[in-house]
Amino acid sequence: MTHTFPKSERLSSRLVIDEIFSKGKELRKFPFIAKYIYTKEKKADSTQIVVSVPKRRAKRAVDRNRLRRQIKEAYRLNKSEFQAYFEKSGTSLVLFLIYTGKEKEEYLFLEKKLKVILKELITKVSCET
Numbered sequence: 001m002t003h004t005f006p007k008s009e010r011l012s013s014r015l016v017i018d019e020i021f022s023k024g025k026e027l028r029k030f031p032f033i034a035k036y037i038y039t040k041e042k043k044a045d046s047t048q049i050v051v052s053v054p055k056r057r058a059k060r061a062v063d064r065n066r067l068r069r070q071i072k073e074a075y076r077l078n079k080s081e082f083q084a085y086f087e088k089s090g091t092s093l094v095l096f097l098i099y100t101g102k103e104k105e106e107y108l109f110l111e112k113k114l115k116v117i118l119k120e121l122i123t124k125v126s127c128e129t
Helices: 014-023 061-078 080-089 107-128
Strands: 025-029 032-039 047-052 092-099
Touching (some): 014 032, 014 092, 025 107, 032 107, 047 061, 047 080, 061 080, 061 107, 080 107
Parallel strands (some): 047 092
Antiparallel strands (some): 025 032
């Protein structure tokens, strides 16, 4: 699997984002909150994601943008097992990832915690299906 993050894997639909917040499920693992919806229907891209760093958590735009870039990079490098599960099971997942840490964290910490939350999502979805 290639380590890319094409536009088709980025969530940009306002309707889907609203649906995630109204009907989606939630998983909390510090420093992230993952809101997600999964369906049994097969799509071209089995997973879509959007990353959010609230202004309340990082006041300066440079800090928010840096955190967002670091989280996206960690996802891009560690998404292969995550996407393979959803492609194999024939389901699709839409994920809204919110950073809740109070200060800037090191990239290695963010990557480690992102791996934990991705594995937790796989187990949650596999238990519910």
